[in-house]
Structures are given as structure tokens and as C-alpha cells.
Amino acid sequence: xxxxxDLNSIRxxxxxxxxxxxxxxxxxxxxxxxxxxxxQVIDRMxxxxxxxxxxxxxxxxxxxxxxxxxxxxxxxxxxxxNAKDPxxxxxxxxxxxxxxxxxxxxxxxxxxxxxxxxxxMDHDANVAPWLLLAEDLGLxxxxxxxxxxxxxxxxxxxxxxxxxxxxxxxxxxxxxxTGTVHDVAGFAAQARKAGALVYLDGVQYAPxxxxxxxxxxxxxxxxxxxxxxxPHQGILWARKDLLEETFAYKVxxxxxxxxxxxxxxxxxxxxxxxxxIGAIEYLExxxxxxxxxxxxxxxxxxxxxxxxxxTLHLIEGxxxxxxxxxxxxxxxxxxHRRVPTVSFTVEGVDPEKLAKHFARENIFVWSGxxxxxxxxxxxxxxxxxxxxxxxxxxxxxxAEVDALLSSLHSALK
Ligand SMILES: Cc1ncc(COP(=O)(O)O)c(C=O)c1O
Numbered sequence: 001x002x003x004x005x006d007l008n009s010i011r012x013x014x015x016x017x018x019x020x021x022x023x024x025x026x027x028x029x030x031x032x033x034x035x036x037x038x039x040q041v042i043d044r045m046x047x048x049x050x051x052x053x054x055x056x057x058x059x060x061x062x063x064x065x066x067x068x069x070x071x072x073x074x075x076x077x078x079x080x081x082n083a084k085d086p087x088x089x090x091x092x093x094x095x096x097x098x099x100x101x102x103x104x105x106x107x108x109x110x111x112x113x114x115x116x117x118x119x120x121m122d123h124d125a126n127v128a129p130w131l132l133l134a135e136d137l138g139l140x141x142x143x144x145x146x147x148x149x150x151x152x153x154x155x156x157x158x159x160x161x162x163x164x165x166x167x168x169x170x171x172x173x174x175x176x177x178t179g180t181v182h183d184v185a186g187f188a189a190q191a192r193k194a195g196a197l198v199y200l201d202g203v204q205y206a207p208x209x210x211x212x213x214x215x216x217x218x219x220x221x222x223x224x225x226x227x228x229x230x231p232h233q234g235i236l237w238a239r240k241d242l243l244e245e246t247f248a249y250k251v252x253x254x255x256x257x258x259x260x261x262x263x264x265x266x267x268x269x270x271x272x273x274x275x276x277i278g279a280i281e282y283l284e285x286x287x288x289x290x291x292x293x294x295x296x297x298x299x300x301x302x303x304x305x306x307x308x309x310x311t312l313h314l315i316e317g318x319x320x321x322x323x324x325x326x327x328x329x330x331x332x333x334x335x336h337r338r339v340p341t342v343s344f345t346v347e348g349v350d351p352e353k354l355a356k357h358f359a360r361e362n363i364f365v366w367s368g369x370x371x372x373x374x375x376x377x378x379x380x381x382x383x384x385x386x387x388x389x390x391x392x393x394x395x396x397x398x399a400e401v402d403a404l405l406s407s408l409h410s411a412l413k
Contacts, residue, residue, distance in 0.1 A: 017395060077091075088259075106168070123172065125203075208303075250265055310398055321346065
């Protein structure tokens with residue numbers, strides 16, 4: 001159980017969690033692909049569409065309200081990432097779009113023959129943009145490779161490929177496939193010492209642990225609010241001096257003199273920004289501290305404790321099935337080295353068939369590669385239908401995990 005927090009009261013805050021279909025409750029284990037949202041996210045978004053619906057920078061009531069909201073959202077996200085300055089926050093459509101955009105902007109700094117390091121553990125959103133950039137500019141791509149037995153990067157993974165020519169390391173903070181949490185601070189320190197920029201995909205880490213960009217040592221961190229109980233909205237943090245010196249593809253006049261807005265192309269989703277504030281307010285309630293950043297940090301600590309318990313319960317249950325391989329960290333004392341995203345395969349069983357079986361019982365899971373193209377290929381599963389992915393969030397219960405285990409039992413009988 002969550003320390004000092006009541007799971008029933010948490011679940012009551014999410015309208016989606018109470019829905020039933022033909023009398024059958026919904027079991028949401030599709031969280032790595034998108035979480036449900038609490039009522040305050042919905043209320044915040046409706047309020048913008050109803051009462052603050054205007055463009056920015058004018059003289060009338062709604063434009064003033066919208067402008068204030070946008071400022072508030074940048075501050076809220078600065079607190080979420082523990083950034084020094086709200087000007088370091090850039091909103092965008094999603095992580096993928098932001099990465100395509102920002103990689104092109106950073107590309108202005110690179111020249112033919114420069115090296116970049118990508119990760120075999122990453123979602124393609126942090127791989128394809130860089131591969132395409134490398135193709136266009138004639139960059140050399142090197143790979144950070146993981147151990148397919150431990151599902152972690154060996155300590156020397158980076159030193160093997162890092163050189164004086166390395167200009168960038170792009171890697172995830174946690175995998176959307178294996179669930180592994182990586183030692184990104186260690187890798188970031190190594191990469192920056194060699195003079196490389198560090199671009200981190202925080203999409204799967206952000207829904208489970210607090211992000212502190214001031215201690216990470218990275219140059220850029222990106223996440224998506226729809227993975228952490230907010231709306232479909234991407235948010236990028238980058239070091240202020242990097243933003244200042246980086247070229248931006250943008251229309252003329254827009255964002256002049258306003259650092260964050262320099263990289264925000266076109267009119268943004270103000271309702272999305274408001275929803276992000278709602279999600280942050282939701283999360284804050286579980287924490288303690290003087291500042292919002294401190295409350296968020298302590299909130300994640302509380303929520304993570306419950307997640308570790310249910311993840312271990314799931315893993316222990318899965319271990320009882322013959323022919324089932326969990327594709328990730330499983331030892332009880334290593335739950336802090338993973339997020340509660342548990343992927344597995346069962347010998348001779350198509351993951352898609354299992355996903356369809358669960359869907360019939362109103363248990364929502366994903367199967368296949370889930371855009372973790374490199375990891376699935378590296379594990380030799382690309383032509384075997386990938387994995388079956390069960391992704392927990394703090395609002396999930398032991399009873400829901402038991403329902404999945406019992407359903408799996410009947411599927412494999
Ligand atoms: C680790 C990771 N990175 C990036 C993405 C892409 O995020 P977005 O949909 O915001 O572009 C995802 C989506 O599932 C993901 O899991």
C-alpha cells in the first residue's frame with residue numbers, strides 16, 4: 001500500500017478508472033503508452049477552452065488570461081524538471097516532434113565526420129531523428145549496447161564508443177520495453193567530459209521518478225505529459241546557454257527576445273499546457289515541502305514505493321509460468337533499477353494473441369515492438385512478434401495484477 005496515501009482516494013480522482021463495459025471493470029496496464037488523467041486535468045483544460053481561449057500578447061481580457069496561463073505553465077514545468085528558469089522550458093506537440101525539431105537545430109553545430117552515440121535500448125523517437133540527421137550531414141553513428149542477459153548497459157558501454165570526435169550522446173532514462181532505468185547521470189558526466197552534448201529521453205522515467213535537471217548533468221531532457229497523467233503534450237528542457245547559442249528554425253519575429261518561445265513553432269496547445277498544470281497539481285498532493293519542486297520530488301518517492309510493491313508482485317507471479325521469460329530486471333532488491341513496465345515472452349506463444357485474449361477480459365496491454373525497434377531486434381524478437389508489455393502505474397492495484405495473472409493462466413492452459 002502507498003505510504004500515507006489511500007489508493008481508493010487516488011482512483012476516485014480518475015474518472016476513467018471507474019468506467020465499466022458490460023459490467024466489467026477496465027484494467028489499465030497500457031500506461032507506458034499513455035496514462036489516464038485525474039479530474040483536475042480535465043477541469044483545467046475545459047476552463048481554457050471555455051474562458052481563456054485566445055492568442056497571446058493582446059490587450060483584451062481573454063488574451064491576457066491566455067498569456068498568464070502560458071507563463072504559469074512554463075513555471076510549472078520548470079518545477080517539474082527542477083529547472084533553474086522557466087525560459088528553459090519548451091512546449092511542443094509530443095516528444096517525437098520536439099526531438100525531430102531540436103535535432104535539426106542542434107545539427108547546425110555538427111559537421112561531416114563528427115560522431116554521435118545512440119542507444120540500442122531506446123524508443124525509436126530518440127533514434128530515428130538522429131539517424132536521419134546523420135544521413136543528411138554525413139555523421140558517424142556509434143551505438144551504446146546493452147547486455148541481453150541483464151538488460152542493462154555494462155559499465156564500459158560508453159567508454160567503448162566515446163571519442164574526441166563524439167558530439168552527442170542520445171539515450172533514454174528508462175526503457176519503454178525492458179523497463180530498465182539507466183545510470184544516465186554517470187553516462188552524462190562521461191560524455192560531457194569528452195565534450196559531447198547529452199540528449200535524454202525522459203518519457204518513460206518521468207511517470208515514475210522525479211527528474212532533477214540540475215543534478216543530471218545533461219543538456220536536454222524531454223518527456224510527454226500524457227505518460228504522466230496529463231494531456232497529449234511534449235515538454236523539452238534545455239540548458240539556458242545552450243538555447244541561447246543554438247540556431248532555431250522559426251518564422252521571423254516570433255519569439256524574439258523570449259528564449260523558451262524561440263523554439264516553440266506556431267500557436268501552442270494552451271489547453272494542453274493547462275492540463276499539464278493540472279497533472280502537476282495532482283502529483284503535488286502526495287508530497288511535502290516548501291516549494292512545488294520539493295513537493296514533487298517527495299511525491300514521486302511516495303508513489304514509487306507502491307509501484308515497487310505491485311511490480312514485484314507481478315514479477316513473482318509471472319515467474320511461476322513455464323516457458324515465460326521476463327525481458328528485464330527481476331530481482332527483488334533491484335526494483336529501483338527499473339520502472340514498472342514489465343515485458344515478457346512465452347515460448348511458442350504469439351504476444352499479439354495474448355494481447356487479444358487480455359482485451360477480451362477488459363485488461364489493456366500492448367504487444368509487439370512498441371517502437372522499441374532496436375531493443376526488440378537486439379533481443380532477437382523482431383520476427384517473433386516482439387513482447388507482451390504490462391505497464392503499471394501508481395493507481396493500479398494488487399487485485400488488478402492478480403486478475404492479469406489469472407487470465408494468463410487460463411490463456412496458457
Ligand atoms: C521512451 C519513449 N520515448 C519517446 C516516446 C514518444 O513519445 P511521443 O508520443 O510523445 O512522441 C515514447 C512513446 O511511447 C516512449 O515510450
